[in-house]
Amino acid sequence: MSDSTTVISVFVVLFAIFAFLGFYGSRWRKGDMNHLHEWALAGRRLGATLAFFLVGADLYTAYTFVAVPSGVFAKGSLYFFAVPYVAMTFAVALAFAPKLWKLSKEKGYITGSDFVRDAFDSRTLSILGSFLQE
Amino acid sequence: MRAIHVLMALLLIVPILINFYTPLYNYVNPKFAGLPFFYWFQIMMLFIVVIPYLAFTYLAKRLDEEGGSS
Numbered sequence: 001m002s003d004s005t006t007v008i009s010v011f012v013v014l015f016a017i018f019a020f021l022g023f024y025g026s027r028w029r030k031g032d033m034n035h036l037h038e039w040a041l042a043g044r045r046l047g048a049t050l051a052f053f054l055v056g057a058d059l060y061t062a063y064t065f066v067a068v069p070s071g072v073f074a075k076g077s078l079y080f081f082a083v084p085y086v087a088m089t090f091a092v093a094l095a096f097a098p099k100l101w102k103l104s105k106e107k108g109y110i111t112g113s114d115f116v117r118d119a120f121d122s123r124t125l126s127i128l129g130s131f132l133q134e
Numbered sequence: 135m136r137a138i139h140v141l142m143a144l145l146l147i148v149p150i151l152i153n154f155y156t157p158l159y160n161y162v163n164p165k166f167a168g169l170p171f172f173y174w175f176q177i178m179m180l181f182i183v184v185i186p187y188l189a190f191t192y193l194a195k196r197l198d199e200e201g202g203s204s
Contacts, residue, residue, distance in 0.1 A: 083176045084153035087183045091146040094190055 059086060142193050145186040153179060 046054065064082070071079035100115065109115045117126035152158065159175040166174040 077172060080173065080176065083180065087180050088150045088153050090187060091150055091183070094187055094194075095146055098194065 138193060138197070142190055145190040145193075149179070149183040149186055153183075 068079055068082045103109070104115065107118065109118070111130065113126045113130040116129045117123060120126075153176075159172055161171045164171055
């Protein structure tokens with residue numbers, strides 16, 4: 001078996017598995033998609049285990065797999081900043097995220113912009129904030 | 135400000151400062167499995183910071199259950 005056959009078969013098998021999981025998952029614990037919080041926040045029903053895997057998967061983006069390795073290859077250890085960056089951002093998240101989560105649950109915020117509009121009573125700031133959130 | 139709040143802040147700030155202070159780990163030796171100190175120290179820190187973060191979470195949860203404003 002040549003190299004390209006191996007690569008293509010691995011890709012096809014994994015693609016089939018994840019496509020199946022995607023369609024299968026859409027039936028699992030189905031919510032009412034007419035509500036925005038069902039679609040955007042999984043109906044606020046994600047437990048600790050699912051939230052753990054969701055946050056973990058958030059780290060493995062195209063940036064992690066393509067941008068950082070190629071940056072290290074091109075410029076060297078400068079791009080290793082991505083590793084301590086992860087260790088530090090989790091400290092910031094630990095300090096602020098639980099309070100935001102609790103407040104969002106009480107007042108029914110769906111995005112960060114909802115929180116900004118309510119907390120600072122400013123529509124302009126809310127729109128500017130939504131641009132900053134990626 | 136209670137002493138426990140200072141302790142909780144230190145549990146988050148000290149790991150950040152250690153990660154920020156590059157001169158602390160900007161060395162080649164000692165190597166570990168051929169990897170320079172600079173690299174393996176930062177990877178090791180990923181696992182070590184879990185300890186203070188877990189302690190912070192535990193304290194925050196206990197303060198929350200006490201009903202105190204943390």
